[in-house]
Amino acid sequence: MEYYISETNWSTILTFLTAQKGLHTKDVVKLRRFIEAxxxxxxxxxxxxxxxxxxxxxxxxxxxxxxxxxxxIWNNLMTYVSDIDSQQFMIDSLSVKAHACASGYEINGNEIxxxxxxxxxxxxxxxxxxxxxxxxxxxxxxxxxxxDIVPSQQLLEGITNAYILADKAYFSEENxxxxxxxxxxxxxxxxxxxxxxxxxxxxIYKERHLIENFFSKIKHFRRVFSRFDKTCSAFLGFIAxxxxxxxxx
Numbered sequence: 431m432e433y434y435i436s437e438t439n440w441s442t443i444l445t446f447l448t449a450q451k452g453l454h455t456k457d458v459v460k461l462r463r464f465i466e467a468x469x470x471x472x473x474x475x476x477x478x479x480x481x482x483x484x485x486x487x488x489x490x491x492x493x494x495x496x497x498x499x500x501x502x503i504w505n506n507l508m509t510y511v512s513d514i515d516s517q518q519f520m521i522d523s524l525s526v527k528a529h530a531c532a533s534g535y536e537i538n539g540n541e542i543x544x545x546x547x548x549x550x551x552x553x554x555x556x557x558x559x560x561x562x563x564x565x566x567x568x569x570x571x572x573x574x575x576x577x578d579i580v581p582s583q584q585l586l587e588g589i590t591n592a593y594i595l596a597d598k599a600y601f602s603e604e605n606x607x608x609x610x611x612x613x614x615x616x617x618x619x620x621x622x623x624x625x626x627x628x629x630x631x632x633x634i635y636k637e638r639h640l641i642e643n644f645f646s647k648i649k650h651f652r653r654v655f656s657r658f659d660k661t662c663s664a665f666l667g668f669i670a671x672x673x674x675x676x677x678x679x
Contacts, residue, residue, distance in 0.1 A: 431484040439678045446510045467491045475652030499667030508670040511677045515562040518593035520641040523578050528552040528657040544662050546573025554657050557581050564640025566673040593617050595638045648672050
């Protein structure tokens with residue numbers, strides 16, 4: 431069968447997986463087929479049931495993917511390949527449309543599983559933290575109608591001694607105080623109706639386009655560009671795996 435993951439990237443992924451406890455990694459051929467199957471779904475946005483039989487049983491592959499997502503394996507893989515430039519960080523969000531099949535997981539599932547209804551239908555918002563080079567660090571997903579500022583402090587938890595770049599949607603006196611208390615330097619423009627003095631280093635702020643570049647890259651992974659997964663963990667798994675391949679470029 432044809433492999434889509436390069437040998438160099440596969441070697442890096444295999445090194446991580448074989449070091450994980452509780453994973454069945456002895457059969458390297460089957461393991462690669464599984465990872466290739468998940469990558470195919472991630473890249474094309476196809477339904478699991480339409481996986482080619484060369485990959486194996488589609489139901490078993492889907493079940494294994496979800497198990498790894500629930501265990502945080504995909505997110506840990508992203509962390510493993512990361513080489514974070516911590517001089518500055520950027521936060522922003524990306525709204526993605528959710529297919530109708532993503533809803534109805536359980537009672538009140540739309541709220542529990544980060545789905546919100548707006549004019550365009552069901553949406554999920556991917557709140558993102560990137561490093562100084564626009565590479566992904568962490569994510570929080572919420573319903574699409576949740577304001578950007580709501581999860582921002584959680585997204586920045588543990589970040590210290592860095593420039594924090596964000597647009598004016600993230601500006602509030604509370605947020606600025608939170609950043610400064612953690613020895614960070616906020617580079618966030620004030621809202622137009624803010625009358626007190628507030629300085630912004632516009633030279634540094636220009637670099638905020640790097641997080642927009644990241645969003646452009648991750649949109650090429652169709653399973654992230656549109657949400658089909660009912661659970662947060664399954665969708666976050668695809669986000670983390672797409673980010674892994676962005677790091678590996």
